[in-house]
Amino acid sequence: MQDTKKGLEDVLALDTSICSIDGRQGILKYRGIEVEQLGQMSYDAVSYLLIHGKVPDQRELDSYSKKLRSERYINSDILNVLNVCNYGSEALDSLRTAVCCSAHMDTEKDDSSMEANMSKSIRLVAKFPTLVASVHRYKTGQLPIAPDENLSHGANFLYMLKGKVPTELEADAIEKDFILSAEHELNPSTFSLRITASTMADIYSAVITGLCTLKGPLHGGARKGVMNMLDEVSHPENAEKYVLDKLSHRQKVMGFGHRVYKTCDPRAKLFKDIARRLADEQGDSHWYDVAETLEHTMYREFMATKGKPIFPNVDFYSAVVYKYLDIPPELATSVFATGRVSGWVSHYFEQYANNRVIRPRANYI
Numbered sequence: 001m002q003d004t005k006k007g008l009e010d011v012l013a014l015d016t017s018i019c020s021i022d023g024r025q026g027i028l029k030y031r032g033i034e035v036e037q038l039g040q041m042s043y044d045a046v047s048y049l050l051i052h053g054k055v056p057d058q059r060e061l062d063s064y065s066k067k068l069r070s071e072r073y074i075n076s077d078i079l080n081v082l083n084v085c086n087y088g089s090e091a092l093d094s095l096r097t098a099v100c101c102s103a104h105m106d107t108e109k110d111d112s113s114m115e116a117n118m119s120k121s122i123r124l125v126a127k128f129p130t131l132v133a134s135v136h137r138y139k140t141g142q143l144p145i146a147p148d149e150n151l152s153h154g155a156n157f158l159y160m161l162k163g164k165v166p167t168e169l170e171a172d173a174i175e176k177d178f179i180l181s182a183e184h185e186l187n188p189s190t191f192s193l194r195i196t197a198s199t200m201a202d203i204y205s206a207v208i209t210g211l212c213t214l215k216g217p218l219h220g221g222a223r224k225g226v227m228n229m230l231d232e233v234s235h236p237e238n239a240e241k242y243v244l245d246k247l248s249h250r251q252k253v254m255g256f257g258h259r260v261y262k263t264c265d266p267r268a269k270l271f272k273d274i275a276r277r278l279a280d281e282q283g284d285s286h287w288y289d290v291a292e293t294l295e296h297t298m299y300r301e302f303m304a305t306k307g308k309p310i311f312p313n314v315d316f317y318s319a320v321v322y323k324y325l326d327i328p329p330e331l332a333t334s335v336f337a338t339g340r341v342s343g344w345v346s347h348y349f350e351q352y353a354n355n356r357v358i359r360p361r362a363n364y365i
């Protein structure tokens with residue numbers, strides 16, 4: 001047998017036409033389109049692109065958006081479960097419970113035809129924002145707010161979260177957050193989802209697998225870790241000491257480093273720009289300054305001690321964006337999942353269409 005590769009680093013596990021990453025040049029594409037360009041589209045259009053493999057024309061987009069908007073509602077049984085299941089657990093745990101309940105209640109749950117799976121994927125993409133906002137409302141002692149079909153995917157999410165229609169810039173920021181979080185090749189949650197899909201389990205089971213994997217602090221949970229770090233550091237003048245303390249104890253600084261990118265994660269650059277614009281709109285550069293000082297200190301220390309740089313990843317400046325959008329740290333991983341669900345269901349379809357059960361070997365020692 002061959003040697004094992006710890007963490008499956010650089011192992012090519014399968015073929016995909018959904019996403020490509022050039023880790024050396026820092027280029028990320030969904031279906032052949034660079035993320036910088038995707039940011040000019042709506043989340044609905046990007047979600048359609050991921051799932052159907054083509055940019056929708058106006059008629060296709062209108063029809064897809066209409067379906068998504070009409071599927072935003074969640075029923076009172078799910079709301080009751082979320083209300084009852086409010087034991088101080090993490091928001092992501094409540095979201096997972098809500099997705100499990102949605103699976104039970106889906107009238108097409110036992111139908112694995114392409115058509116039924118497509119309807120289920122639309123329901124998942126459409127309902128995630130409502131589920132996450134409702135989780136937050138119950139956790140903060142407030143009643144959930146019904147979706148507004150006149151608002152975009154992102155604007156409606158912020159409206160349901162806070163009960164206030166967001167500014168244009170805030171709506172644009174969360175829409176871009178969902179787009180930039182939507183897909184990233186064989187990241188851990190997508191890989192685990194594809195394993196579940198490869199057993200021919202249903203789409204809800206696969207998405208729940210993805211959610212469970214996303215939770216960990218080395219994956220989607222890092223966004224929450226960055227938000228907590230920003231609170232702990234609190235002022236730019238504390239940032240340098242924070243980094244030096246962490247590195248001297250050989251601890252990780254959340255939101256830095258990446259398995260695939262050897263240069264700056266292109267999503268981090270885009271998130272940094274969004275954070276800058278929110279800071280300007282709010283006339284408050286505090287969180288941006290804390291983050292930038294952390295970034296500069298990490299870069300300098302890695303160059304000095306390892307002779308190579310380290311860059312922020314997707315979770316770093318997205319956490320700063322969440323700060324400006326007043327999204328609490330506890331909700332960060334669930335908001336990430338709200339964007340990622342389009343990528344997950346796309347991978348479910350790709351696995352299903354050309355399936356062989358994923359079953360590697362272990363080296364017995």
Ligand SMILES: CC(C)(COP(=O)(O)OP(=O)(O)OC[C@H]1O[C@@H](n2cnc3c(N)ncnc32)[C@H](O)[C@@H]1OP(=O)(O)O)[C@@H](O)C(=O)NCCC(=O)NCCS
Pocket residue numbers: 007217218219220222251252253254255256257258259260313314315
């Ligand atoms: C993303 C991550 C899991 C990649 O893991 P990986 O490819 O297995 O890389 P490693 O954890 O082996 O790191 C390689 C080296 O860089 C260091 N390093 C990597 N990320 C670091 C970080 N965020 N803070 C401090 N040191 C870091 C490691 O300590 C290791 O140093 P060593 O060679 O002296 O032991 C890792 O960078 C990390 O844990 N980052 C923090 C969590 C995070 O932000 N996750 C979100 C990912 S999008």
